[in-house]
Amino acid sequence: MTPADFPALREVKLFRTMSPNDRATVDDLLKLRMLRAGTTLFIAGEPGDSMVILARGKLAIVSTVAGHEQIIAEIAAGEFVGEMACIDPAPRSATVRALEDVVLFELTRPDFARLRRLSPGAASALTGEIIHEVTARLRAVDEKIERAMSGGLLSSGSIPISNPRDLQAAMHRAPPRANPASGKVAAIPSDERSMWTRFVDKVRGGG
Helix, strand or coil: CHHHHHHHHHHHHHCCCHHHHHHHHHHHHHHEEEEECCCCCCCCCCCCCCEEEEEECCCEEEECCCCCCEEEEECCCCCCHHHHCCCCCECCEEEEEEEECEEEEEEEEHHHHHHHHHHHHHHHHHHHHHHHHHHHHHHHHHHHHHHHHHHHHHCCCCCCCCCCHHHHHHCCCCCCCCCCCCCCCCCHHHHHHHHHHHHHHHHHHCC
């Protein structure tokens, strides 16, 4: 099986600015992997040296909260995860596990370096799309933080960091009343700031 065998990979955002020849060069470097449901792909804190593009099935980004694992995001066919590992050797920022049997294609950091030699244009396009994706994720996180902070939602303790649907619902709740004496919303406790920081780290993906 090759990437061309999977319709979901034809419109992957990472490849949208590449020429057909550059795309073919990338496809030749991708390694096919198949995982059974429940198999762990990445583990938070471990060194990262590859990214994956999902061709079939679903992956989950998993966070451990109070000793219990929670799914904080899902990766569907045609999407990718772990892309920062190709350009930054930092440890994985989250655990990623197969929700069902999956087919994926992996690009390792050594093969990314090889891509730079074989096709500088393809490597440049891929790097640009990775930066664009990471920037978009951080912007989305910043917007969530701003909305939560302006509404005082964090101080209510009502946002569970492990459930994005609950977070979205919480965003629409009425903000707390200001203190009549000062006209200010109560400060956010430091332990809640820490909780929110952990949430932001996990939302950033498998890194």
